[in-house]
Amino acid sequence: MESKDSPMLKLCDMSLKIGSQNADLMSGVSLSVDRGETLCIVGESGCGKSLTALTIMGLLPPALLRGVRGTMKFDGQSYALDDPTALADIRGRKIGMIFQEPMSSLNPAFQIGDQVAEAWRCHNPGDGRDEALEMLRKVGIPAPELRMNDYPHQLSGGMRQRVMIAMALINNPDLLIADEPTTALDVTIQAQILDLISDLQKSGDMATIMITHDLGVVAELATKVAVMYAGKVVEAGSAEEIFSDPQHPYTIGLMLSLPSLRGPKSRLSTVAGMVPTIETMPHGCRFSTRCPFAQSRCAEVPPLQSVCADHQVACHFAPLDQSLKGVA
Amino acid sequence: MLSHILRRLLVAIPTLILISVFIFGLQKLLPGDPVLALAGEDRDPETLNRLRDLYGLNDPIWVQFLSWAKGVLQGDLGTSIRSGIPVSQMIATKLPVTLQLAAMSMVFAIFIGIPAGIISAVRKGTKLDYAANVVALSGLSIPNFWLGIMLILIVSVKFHLLPASGYVPPTEDFWLSMKTMIMPAFVLGTGLAASLMRHTRSSMLTVMRQDYVRTARAKGLREPIVILRHAFRNALTPVVTLIALLFGELIAGAVLTEQVFTIPGFGKMIVDAVFSRDYAVVQGVVLVTAIGFIIMNLLADLAYVLLNPRLRGR
Numbered sequence: 327m328e329s330k331d332s333p334m335l336k337l338c339d340m341s342l343k344i345g346s347q348n349a350d351l352m353s354g355v356s357l358s359v360d361r362g363e364t365l366c367i368v369g370e371s372g373c374g375k376s377l378t379a380l381t382i383m384g385l386l387p388p389a390l391l392r393g394v395r396g397t398m399k400f401d402g403q404s405y406a407l408d409d410p411t412a413l414a415d416i417r418g419r420k421i422g423m424i425f426q427e428p429m430s431s432l433n434p435a436f437q438i439g440d441q442v443a444e445a446w447r448c449h450n451p452g453d454g455r456d457e458a459l460e461m462l463r464k465v466g467i468p469a470p471e472l473r474m475n476d477y478p479h480q481l482s483g484g485m486r487q488r489v490m491i492a493m494a495l496i497n498n499p500d501l502l503i504a505d506e507p508t509t510a511l512d513v514t515i516q517a518q519i520l521d522l523i524s525d526l527q528k529s530g531d532m533a534t535i536m537i538t539h540d541l542g543v544v545a546e547l548a549t550k551v552a553v554m555y556a557g558k559v560v561e562a563g564s565a566e567e568i569f570s571d572p573q574h575p576y577t578i579g580l581m582l583s584l585p586s587l588r589g590p591k592s593r594l595s596t597v598a599g600m601v602p603t604i605e606t607m608p609h610g611c612r613f614s615t616r617c618p619f620a621q622s623r624c625a626e627v628p629p630l631q632s633v634c635a636d637h638q639v640a641c642h643f644a645p646l647d648q649s650l651k652g653v654a
Numbered sequence: 655m656l657s658h659i660l661r662r663l664l665v666a667i668p669t670l671i672l673i674s675v676f677i678f679g680l681q682k683l684l685p686g687d688p689v690l691a692l693a694g695e696d697r698d699p700e701t702l703n704r705l706r707d708l709y710g711l712n713d714p715i716w717v718q719f720l721s722w723a724k725g726v727l728q729g730d731l732g733t734s735i736r737s738g739i740p741v742s743q744m745i746a747t748k749l750p751v752t753l754q755l756a757a758m759s760m761v762f763a764i765f766i767g768i769p770a771g772i773i774s775a776v777r778k779g780t781k782l783d784y785a786a787n788v789v790a791l792s793g794l795s796i797p798n799f800w801l802g803i804m805l806i807l808i809v810s811v812k813f814h815l816l817p818a819s820g821y822v823p824p825t826e827d828f829w830l831s832m833k834t835m836i837m838p839a840f841v842l843g844t845g846l847a848a849s850l851m852r853h854t855r856s857s858m859l860t861v862m863r864q865d866y867v868r869t870a871r872a873k874g875l876r877e878p879i880v881i882l883r884h885a886f887r888n889a890l891t892p893v894v895t896l897i898a899l900l901f902g903e904l905i906a907g908a909v910l911t912e913q914v915f916t917i918p919g920f921g922k923m924i925v926d927a928v929f930s931r932d933y934a935v936v937q938g939v940v941l942v943t944a945i946g947f948i949i950m951n952l953l954a955d956l957a958y959v960l961l962n963p964r965l966r967g968r
Contacts, residue, residue, distance in 0.1 A: 385871055418874025425872075430865040434964060435887050445873040477963040493873065 332399060333360035334533040335501055340381060340396035340407055342374070342557070344389075349607040351393070352377060352557035354630070357535075359550065361500070364527065364534040366544040366565070368580065369554035370601060375537045376426075378554075379503045382535075383423055384410030401500055419449040422494030424523075426506040428486035432478035438462075438489045439474025445493045454496070461492040465522060484515035488522065495526060502527065505537045520546060541584055545569065553577045556601050556612040559630060563637035573639040573646055575617045611641070619643060662955060666948045670941065674726075677940045678719050681933055688735055688931035709735055722937060731941070732934030734927075741938035744923065749942065751821055752920035755842065755912070756904035758835055760897065762843025763850050768893065770847070771854025775862065776881055786851065793848030802841045802914035809837060819916040838915040842908055846900050853896050857889040864888070890961055898954035902947040906939070 335358060342352040352374040359365040367375045380386050381394060394408045401420065405412050425431045433441060439458050446454030455474075462470035465488040478486055487507060494502060504523060508516035524547055527534050536547055544551060548565040553574065561574040572578045579597035599616035608614050614624040623642045630640040639645075689705045690697075706712045710721060725732055731741035774786035810818035817834045824831040861867065862885050870884040871877075909921035920939065927935035959965045 383872055385868060414874065414876075416874075418872060423872045425865060425869065427865050431869045433866040433870065433884055433888070435961065437963075444875070448873060448875050448879075479964045490869070493869070 332402065333358045334401060335359050335382070335535075336399040337378070337382065338397045338399070340378065340394070340398075342377060342381075342390065342395075343393040344604070345393070347604050349604050350557065351604060355396075355554075355557070355559055356630075357552055357559070357562070359501070359533045359535055361531050361533050362527075363549045364524075364536055364547050365550040365552060366536045366538060366548035367552050367554060368538060368541065368544055370539060372601060373554045374557040375539075375554055376505050379423065379505050379535065379537055381407055382503060383417055383421060384413030385417075386410070418445060418499075419497045420499050421501045421503065422497065422499040424487070424490050424494050424502070424504040424507045426509050428483050428490055428510060431490055432486055434478055437475050437477055438481065439470075442474075442489060442493045442496060446496050449497055457496055458492070461496045462489070464526070465489070465492045465495075466518075467492075483511050484519065487511060487515075487519055491519075491522065491526070495530070498530060499532060501533045501535065503535045503537070506539070507536075508540070508543065509538075523547075541580060553580070556607065558612055558640065560613065560640045561638065562630070567634070567637040571637070573633055573637070573644040574613075574641050575619055576613050658959075659952065659956070662952050666952075669948065670944055673944045674723065674937065674941060675719065677937060678715070678722070681931075681936060682715055684931070686931050688933060691930050692735060722934070726941070731938040734932050734935050736930050736932050736935075741934050744935065745920075745938055745942055748918065748920045748923045750823070751918060752905060752908060752912070754824065754831075755835060755838060755908055755917065755919060756901055758832075758839035759842035759846060759904060759908075760901055762840055763846035763900070764897070766843065767847035767850025768854050771851040771893075772858055772881065772886060774851070775855045775858035778859065786855075790848040790851045793844045793851075796845075797910075798841050798845055799910045799914050801844070802838065802911055805837050805841060806914070821917050821919075835917075838908075838911050838917060841914075842904065842911050846904075849900070850893065850896060854889065854893050857892050858885060861885045861889040887961070891958060894957045894961070895954050898950040898957075902943075902950040905946045906943040 337355065337357040340352065340355040341350050343350045355374070355378060357365065357367070357378070367378065369375050377386070377390070382398060386394065391408060391410065396407045398405045398407055400416065432438065436444075439455065439462070442461060443454035443458035446452070446457045450457075459470055459474060462474060467473050467485060467488055473481075473485075478489075481489065491507075502523075507523065508519050511519060520543060523534070523536075526532075534547075536543065538544060544565070551561075551563065551565050551568040552559050553561040553568070553576065555576050561568065561572070561577045568577065569581075572581055576597065579595070582595040583597065585594055597616060598618075602608065602612065602615050606615075608625070609627070610625040611617070611620070611628050614620040617624065621642075626642070628640045628642045630638045631644070632638050633645040688709070689702050689711065692705060693702055703712075710718055713721075722732060729742070731745070733740050734744060737744075770786045770790065774783040777783050806818045809815045816837055817830075820834055822831045822834055862881075864885075866888075867880060867885050870880045875884070906921055906924055908919060909925055911917075912919040912921045913925075920943075924936070924939050926932075927939060
């Protein structure tokens, strides 16, 4: 993994504050991902997954951009997160992004071939028609030379997402960010799209950040996992570590809420309660309002610390076996 | 596509009939008598009656309407009872004047209103946006005739830069024609620019929030291309509708401006005809205006199809 001195992308201590809110919407988010790796960012809606992705792309709306702090290192070069002008140069060329909504993410007024070719045109000489055709074939659009002239409304959701993937990958980027690329699709199509992304990733040796709330997707694709809760990374590590030995109560809750095909049928376990709003955000551990193990210590912010080489947790009681002994 | 146009034209026929009947009826309800207006001082009942017979005004109203409609179908819009000139001939001389004024005003409106709308949407909440809104609001609230008079006073009377009034057909002297028309066109255009600006702004604001605009940025496109190619293209539809409607309105609605600049246009002709109860002229003018509206709407529909691929191939 550490073939070079620094990974492809390293996001350092990103925080986001809106106006005069007393709590940060996001705070202390650090992530890293290297070539060939797939980092899955997991968490409930509104936990800051998509905001993280948009920040890396430099695509935050101006109102939010003002509140962003932190830096990012990409391909050996440093960028300030609150200054997206520098990111404009690598956006679309070295970092490609796929969005959640294939139905509305393509411009209804232009032919898809043109939209894919445009992604090539704005970074390379030439009109990009041939490259677009090649790319559409690669993502599995049938009869791409005919389909190129179709408008988005003539394609199904799955086909549109393939077009989005073609657009994101046409410049052979070093990093692909996929923000819930399968959420809006039928289950059968979801698997096809995930397979496609992982195939393309392997052949291109990219780094990938996959944002999802679907642990099934994580289990299938992830080499690394970051679990986010209320704007913070609460647990991060290699996929095997997180799945075999989850430490944070929130991660454990997420795992338990997965339905199982085996064993007796029972009610699905849920993580009780709701994510606190920014006004009601506790000062200490942000999960403490819903945590079944919360104690007085949890009024202090737990630091993200290593429990083993490839595994960090932000919980006062980690690693669990030790602390449980302590409680007992 | 062709069937779409034909269908729209078929729908236009009952519209035109309805408008004609309505206007015909409305005119008869108006107080006043064209014969009295025509006869002047001579109020001899026998003369009046003879005149009424001559113009068929003693017939039942539906007979009058049918004979007018029969004429229209044969291309005859009747004759002005005041001047004795055929209505179609009057329209043929006045309509080009107003069309020229309308077209030039629209050029002003489009070149001021649309860029201002785009800029104020893109720079929403900044001083530029507020400035554009203030200017637009002034444009909407300053009466055309006042602005026209002020311009005449300053530009023509004080500085002798442009002719104050009158009309020269472009076929006669193109540049003089432009010079006489540019002030009235500007006056009309600024008012329209204001509403175009407001519509462009709100339409752009909606479109700029769309996912595909974010996609365009994610590709790495420069902001001007994102705005003009990806956002503006999709924001155009409501703006095009408005342009068509405004143009339709201009055909008959430039009366005040025409009056201020003494332009012998369509609007002035309508007002004169109504005052002198010149029924045939009013009918003809209304019919032509209605047809103008219908054509503009049809053009707007065609523009939709060009702008929106989803409407193609039906």
